[in-house]
Amino acid sequence: MGSGEPLNHPCPMTTYAHRTLLLALSVATVATTVTAAAPVARADAPGTNGPALTWRPCAEPGGLSGQECARLPVPLDYRDPDGPQIGLAVTRVRSERPAARRGTLLVIPGGPGGSGVRMLATKGPALRKAMAGAYDLVSFDPRGVGGSTRAGCELDPADRHLVTLRSWPGPDGEIGGNAARSRRIAEACRRHGGAVLRSFTTVNEARDIDRLRRALGEEKLSAWAHSYGTYVGAVYAQKYPRHTDRWVLDSSGDPDPARVGRGWLANTATGADDRFPDFAAWAADPARESEGLRLARRPADVRPLFLALAAKLDREPKGSSTPGVPLTGNRLRQALQDALESDGLFAEVARLIQQAQDPAAEPVLPDTLAGPLPDQDAAATMATVCNDVRWPASVPAHRRAVAADRARHPLTAGMPVNITPCGFWQAPAEPPTRITADGPSNILMVQNRRDPNTPYFGALKMRRSLGDRARLLTLEHGGHGAYLANGPVCGDRTVTAFLTTGRRPQKDTRCAD
Known part of the structure; x- marks a missing residue:
């Protein structure tokens, strides 16, 4: 999830560098209604209804022109609002x-662990247009x-690799090593x-957003929330409904309060199965021949090829x-x-598969897999989901769950339900x-049908929770992140x-590529 995307959330543990890479007009037409068309009233002058922000230019060469940055003080503990303060990096154009x-x-931003400052720098030009x-x-x-107050756990580098922070079972499905590592990491973070670190929670992020709103002098905010950020956005809309204007939730997970984080991770097993046929079709396309990336003659052959190769590498890792990695x-x-x-990342993994198959080739690992995450990034990806809700700790129960999930979803090999x-x-x-239906009807959800990280069935649960507050725009497309990313043009136009x-559509609707 550079800051990483999360350990246990809708964007599971990919780096923000990948997020920047996720950067055909449909004949579908949708009936619309107008919501909140008038300009939004401002509150008092900026700083008079909240902490003052001192803006400075921070645009980078070749980046988003006119970008400014400031630091927002927020309470470490909102139960003691006048007590110790920490700082958030904020940015605007x-x-x-x-x-x-x-x-x-x-x-x-998504995450936990995603940087909104970076997201605005990369998505800002398209969003501004x-x-x-x-x-x-x-x-x-x-x-x-990123630039906000941080915390670390002093984890050993070996515990900060993506494949160790994520609980991938051993080659035979054994999870004893995962359990020992998980306990070791939790104890280090506690110490x-x-x-x-304990203050990293979704509800505190929602409170921080409202403090930012007041510092900006706005009575209401509109929002574009992405991935894990959709849960943050939904929590904000639940707690501060009268301060929301036009609210977009892009790529949502199941908001079940008993399973936030844990449920999101578990759902990625089905998400990978839903999305893999898109990769298989791409990898078997004759167009890949000239690129040296065609993996099979038929899409149906790509999955068994991949599973057999992964099993071989379980037995015989390749330098x-x-x-040392x-x-x-x-x-x-x-x-x-x-x-x-994202389709734009298919070539990278196809090339890795080719290198793994070639006895004479030396595989080149993606940056996300070649080394450990920085300690503070690793801490940020874990802390929020761990602080939000209690997770089960029974090793025998997880062992049973992993065995069943490995059989049902071999692409993910039991990792999504592991300890x-x-x-x-x-x-x-x-x-x-x-999350409930109490509040204004001013939310538009946008969701790809074949999303590997926030699967469609989880988004439907968010839709049901919001009731008449929301409308859902389903995109017959694959990939994670829809608006200005992996969705078709008709989706971008509807959100814009x-x-x-x-x-906003009068009722739930859909559009195709």
Whole structure:
């Protein structure tokens, strides 16, 4: 999830560098209604209704022109609002057409572990063009991420690799090593993370957003929330409904308060199965011949090829171009999970498969698999989901779950239901937020049908929880992240129209490539 995408959430543990790579008009037409078309009223002048923000230019060469940055103080513990403060890195790009400006659009990053500052820098040009001056664009680094106050666990480097932070079972499905590592990681975070690490929760992120709203002097915010950020956005809309304007939830997970984090991870087993046929069709396409990346003559042959290769690497890991880091079956499986997020990543994993098959080739590992995450990044990806809700810790129960899941979903080999450090974490400080239908009807959900990280069936549970507050736009497409990323043009147009004009489908609808 550079800051990593998460251990146990809708964007499981891929780096933000991959997020930046996820960057055909449909004949579908949808009936629309207008919601909140008038300009949004501002609160008092910025800083008078919340902490003052001191903005400075921070645009990078070749980046988003006019980008500014500031630091927002927030309470370490909202039960003691005047007590110790920590700082959040925030960023904005002002509307280039003040006469057209109607408010502030908040970009809520995925993760836990995703950087909103980076997301705005990379997605900002396309978003600014789409919004045509309707908003100031604002985002932030959540607690523990990027330029915000951070915390670490002093984990051993071997425990910070993606395939060890993620609980991939042993080659025979054994999880004893996962359980020992998970306990070791949780104990290290308890010893070294302190109050700062314990403050990394979804509800605190929602509170921080409201503090940012007040610092901006806005009565209401509009938002584009991505992946795990959709849960943050839903929690904010639940706790602060009168401060929401036009709310977009892009690639949502199941909001069941008993299973947040754990359920998201478990659902990725089905998500990988749903998405893999897209990769198989691509890898068997004759067009791959000229690229040297065709893996099979028929799409149906790609899956058994991949599974057999992963099993062989379980038995006989192959040396890679990274000294001391071999290509194992689990590293290959993790590479596939990362690549399923976007068609643009298919070539990377196909090339790795080719190198693994060639006795004379030395596999080149993706950057995400070649070394350990920085300690603070590893801590950030775990802490929020572990702090949000209690996870089960029974090793025998996890062993049974892993055995069943390996049989049902061999692509993910039992990892999505395996034991994690959350099973040995401290008890949550407060219960998770239940998402309900109470609140204004101003939410548009957008969802790819074949999303490997936030599968469609999980998004349907978010849709049911929100009731008449939301409309769902289903995109007959594959990949994670829909708006301005992996979705078809008809989806982009519908989301843009909602944010800029207030027109929203009258009922749940869909569009195709």
